[in-house]
Amino acid sequence: xxxxxxxxxxxxxxxxxxxxxxxxxxxxxxxxxxxxxxxxxxxxxxxxxxxxxxxxxxxxxxxxxxxxxxxxxxxxxxxxxxxxxxxxxxxxxxxxxxxxxxxxxxxxxxxxxxxxxxxxxxxxxxxxxxxxxxxxxxxxxxxxxxxxxxxxxxxxxxxxxxxxxxxxxxxxxxxxxxxxxxxxxxxxxxxxxxxxxxxxxxxxxxxxxxxxxxxxxxxxxxxxxxxxxxxxxxxxxxxxxxxxxxxxxxxxxxxxxxxxxxxxxxxxxxxxxxxxxxxxxxxxxxxxxxxxxxxxxxxxxxxxxxxxxxxxxxxxx
Amino acid sequence: xxxxxxxxxxxxxxxxxxxxxxxxxxxxxxxxxxxxxxxxxxxxxxxxxxxxxxxxxxxxxxxxxxxxxxxxxxxxxxxxxxxxxxxxxxxxxxxxxxxxxxxxxxxxxxxxxxxxxxxxxxxxxxxxxxxxxxxxxxxxxxxxxxxxxxxxxxxxxxxxxxxxxxxxxxxxxxxxxxxxxxxxxxxxxxxxxxxxxxxxxxxxxxxxxxxxxxxxxxxxxxxxxxxxxxxxxxxxxxxxxxxxxxxxxxxxxxxxxxxxxxxxxxxxxxxxxxxxxxxxxxxxxxxxxxxxxxxxxxx
Numbered sequence: 017x018x019x020x021x022x023x024x025x026x027x028x029x030x031x032x033x034x035x036x037x038x039x040x041x042x043x044x045x046x047x048x049x050x051x052x053x054x055x056x057x058x059x060x061x062x063x064x065x066x067x068x069x070x071x072x073x074x075x076x077x078x079x080x081x082x083x084x085x086x087x088x089x090x091x092x093x094x095x096x097x098x099x100x101x102x103x104x105x106x107x108x109x110x111x112x113x114x115x116x117x118x119x120x121x122x123x124x125x126x127x128x129x130x131x132x133x134x135x136x137x138x139x140x141x142x143x144x145x146x147x148x149x150x151x152x153x154x155x156x157x158x159x160x161x162x163x164x165x166x167x168x169x170x171x172x173x174x175x176x177x178x179x180x181x182x183x184x185x186x187x188x189x190x191x192x193x194x195x196x197x198x199x200x201x202x203x204x205x206x207x208x209x210x211x212x213x214x215x216x217x218x219x220x221x222x223x224x225x226x227x228x229x230x231x232x233x234x235x236x237x238x239x240x241x242x243x244x245x246x247x248x249x250x251x252x253x254x255x256x257x258x259x260x261x262x263x264x265x266x267x268x269x270x271x272x273x274x275x276x277x278x279x280x281x282x283x284x285x286x287x288x289x290x291x292x293x294x295x296x297x298x299x300x301x302x303x304x305x306x307x308x309x310x311x312x313x314x315x316x317x318x319x320x321x322x323x324x325x326x327x328x329x330x331x332x333x
Numbered sequence: 334x335x336x337x338x339x340x341x342x343x344x345x346x347x348x349x350x351x352x353x354x355x356x357x358x359x360x361x362x363x364x365x366x367x368x369x370x371x372x373x374x375x376x377x378x379x380x381x382x383x384x385x386x387x388x389x390x391x392x393x394x395x396x397x398x399x400x401x402x403x404x405x406x407x408x409x410x411x412x413x414x415x416x417x418x419x420x421x422x423x424x425x426x427x428x429x430x431x432x433x434x435x436x437x438x439x440x441x442x443x444x445x446x447x448x449x450x451x452x453x454x455x456x457x458x459x460x461x462x463x464x465x466x467x468x469x470x471x472x473x474x475x476x477x478x479x480x481x482x483x484x485x486x487x488x489x490x491x492x493x494x495x496x497x498x499x500x501x502x503x504x505x506x507x508x509x510x511x512x513x514x515x516x517x518x519x520x521x522x523x524x525x526x527x528x529x530x531x532x533x534x535x536x537x538x539x540x541x542x543x544x545x546x547x548x549x550x551x552x553x554x555x556x557x558x559x560x561x562x563x564x565x566x567x568x569x570x571x572x573x574x575x576x577x578x579x580x581x582x583x584x585x586x587x588x589x590x591x592x593x594x595x596x597x598x599x600x601x602x603x604x605x606x607x608x609x610x611x612x613x614x615x616x617x618x619x620x621x622x623x624x625x626x627x628x629x630x631x632x
Contacts (some may be wrong), residue, residue: 036454043453044537050446050505051461057502058468086516124370137618138374144614144621145381146564148582149603151382152589156596161396163383172400210625217626266472269566273586289474297571301480309475310445316472 062313065306073303086307096308099284099291100315101179102196107289107319108262109197114204115256118211119249123241125212126219136216140209153273154202158188160208189274192284199270199285207263211256218252219245261319265312268293288312381607388600395596409597412604416598417584419577421605426571428563428580431496435562436504436555442505443554443566444547447513448539450603452525465507476502476572482571491575498572504551505560511555512627518552519542556617560610 021330066237066282069087074078086333090096125136142150157163165185168177172326177186188198222245230240286294292312334540357505387395388409390402451454458540480502489498520543528538544551569580579587585602592598614621 020428037454039535040455043449043455043458046453046539047451047461049511050442052594053501054507056483057476058471058507059464061483062471064482065475070480070615073478082479084445096389108485123427129367129370134372134373136622137614140375140622140625141377141614144560144610145607146582146585146610147566148564148585149606152585152599153380153603155589156599157380157383158386159396159594163398166398175386196407213622213625235560262470264387266474272570273566273589276590289472292474292477293571296481297480302482304475306478309472309478312472316470320470 017019028147065309069106069310070304071250071307073301075300075302078303079132086304087311090307090311091162095283095286096291099279099286099288102286103265103267106200106267107261108194109259110200110264111257112202114207114211115253115260116299117204117208118256119215121212122215122219123209123245126216136212139212142168142206143209144194145206148207148273151202151270152274154198154270155189158198160185160187160190165200165234190281195281195284199274200269202270203267211260214256214259215249215252218249218255222248250327256321257322257327258323260325262316265319267315288315344573376609384600384603386477387392387596388604390597392595392597395600406597409595410601412595412598413588413601416515416592418604419521419579419584420582421602423577424579424581424584427496427578431499431569432559432562436498436559438500438504439506439554439558443509444513444551445539445591446505446510447456448517450510451514451517452543453535459528461508462482465510468507469511474493490572494579495573495575495578499568503565504570506558506561509558512530512554512557513547513550515627516547520546523583549620549623550559550627552617553627556620557624560621562611569582594606 045307068078070081070083071078072086073171089237121139122308125132125139127136145153150254159165165212169184178184182194186194188194226244230244235243267287271287271290272283272293273291276279276284277290277298279290279294288308290314292308293309299305347497354488386400386402389405389407392405394403408567411580414469419427446465450465468484481490483503484498488494489501524542524546525538528542533541562578562593564582565580566582566586569583570586573579573583585599585606588602
């Protein structure tokens with residue numbers, strides 16, 4: 017048996033050819049089903065979405081070819097513009113807060129402290145619950161009669177919120193001025209644990225020698241963080257920022273659970289994806305909704321490219 | 334070597350305890366830091382503890398700032414079991430079926446594709462792998478309309494076939510393929526060479542040699558996908574249009590609209606929806622962390 021294979025290997029051309037052909041066949045056999053699913057439901061469906069977006073397309077299929085009319089309608093729609101404003105605002109506020117929190121937690125957990133594993137487990141804990149469960153819980157905590165307002169009465173800082181003009185029983189999620197911000201805080205709380213784990217993986221790529229050199233030079237903790245850790249984490253920042261922005265621009269679950277399909281109150285929680293969902297599933301405006309999807313894709317794509325130009329390098333998969 | 338080894342710990346020690354003069358303030362600062370950390374860690378658990386407490390309160394008691402229910406009431410749990418349509422066991426069953434199917438298919442299809450992309454040479458490999466990666470950058474909701482149309486065309490939007498619809502959309506995630514490919518790449522080639530010399534074909538090598546070696550990566554993928562499918566909201570909301578097919582998160586979302594401020598009932602459902610993942614987290618914390626971290630490390 018062993019002798020036989022040795023003979024085949026010593027004759028280069030026909031044997032290797034047969035071997036590489038059987039290797040390729042094995043490769044195709046293994047990827048056939050996963051790639052078929054991918055080609056139909058991912059790549060194919062994106063092309064299909066582009067196609068649908070040029071039609072007036074109802075629940076029973078295409079009715080009229082519209083060309084780019086859907087796009088003109090989308091861009092001229094005031095509710096859509098409101099959705100874009102909300103989503104972009106959410107991304108601009110939520111991304112930096114959550115990245116800073118995640119980085120801070122990662123640096124703490126990465127330091128030589130007692131109970132490292134416990135703290136890491138605790139900080140990631142809020143991320144394990146479903147968006148539905150955590151949002152319903154959040155609505156309860158921020159209810160006019162909820163825990164947050166009750167704690168405001170107990171602790172001696174109600175003056176702060178009163179100064180900002182919030183009544184004792186302010187309805188945080190249900191009032192249009194605070195609805196979106198309360199979702200920002202909710203998601204900063206739950207997702208900071210995930211970003212902590214991303215940053216932790218990145219922190220562990222920095223070599224000890226750099227820190228030892230800094231210690232010899234007498235650099236303090238603060239200096240070491242800003243002069244060494246922070247700049248050396250550049251690939252980490254880039255990765256976390258990219259994932260964060262792509263995720264933020266698709267905010268949906270918390271918005272629909274808190275504000276329903278109409279993004280109440282007063283469209284304060286209407287995000288781009290919520291608007292897409294409403295047009296597709298509630299109104300059956302499939303062509304129009306597909307155009308919303310393509311615009312969303314363009315915004316996400318632009319954001320990714322801009323981030324790469326500003327902070328990044330080509331990803332090295 | 335022998336002289337260098339003891340030199341290192343000494344240097345590391347001296348850098349930690351630099352100034353003997355400020356020793357007491359340093360220790361105090363350390364203690365304060367621990368207190369702050371523990372307080373923050375407790376803050377992570379507090380909302381969930383509040384949920385459990387509230388589920389055992391009466392409606393009137395639920396808006397009071399008390400940590401012990403007075404009286405302890407099971408009414409919230411009872412109502413949650415009787416008022417929800419579909420019933421809690423049905424919601425659990427639906428969630429379990431979908432999460433199990435999604436997890437298994439991600440393991441099987443993800444490891445097949447991951448192994449092929451990592452080890453087998455075939456024309457078009459790089460292009461196909463790049464295409465898989467590119468989908469990570471494309472917003473999922475863009476697929477809402479086309480996927481809805483495709484599933485409708487194949488009759489997967491009615492009855493129990495809706496399960497199949499959700500499963501197909503989530504059957505193999507790009508993240509699973511990527512994570513497993515990276516892991517297969519990190520396994521030394523020697524073992525495969527040995528199997529080859531023993532006359533094992535590609536499939537035997539894959540199943541008998543590579544899969545057992547990839548257990549940690551398979552565990553991370555299982556946890557990641559099970560959690561994702563159990564907690565998922567977007568695709569179930571779109572595809573599971575028949576009530577009888579709903580998952581726990583959908584039931585909870587609907588319950589919240591109907592019983593907007595029946596807190597004990599709502600919190601009982603929140604607890605039930607979270608407990609399976611909580612148990613997994615207690616036992617397999619390592620794989621949660623590894624799965625998330627691995628999807629965060631590029632290449």
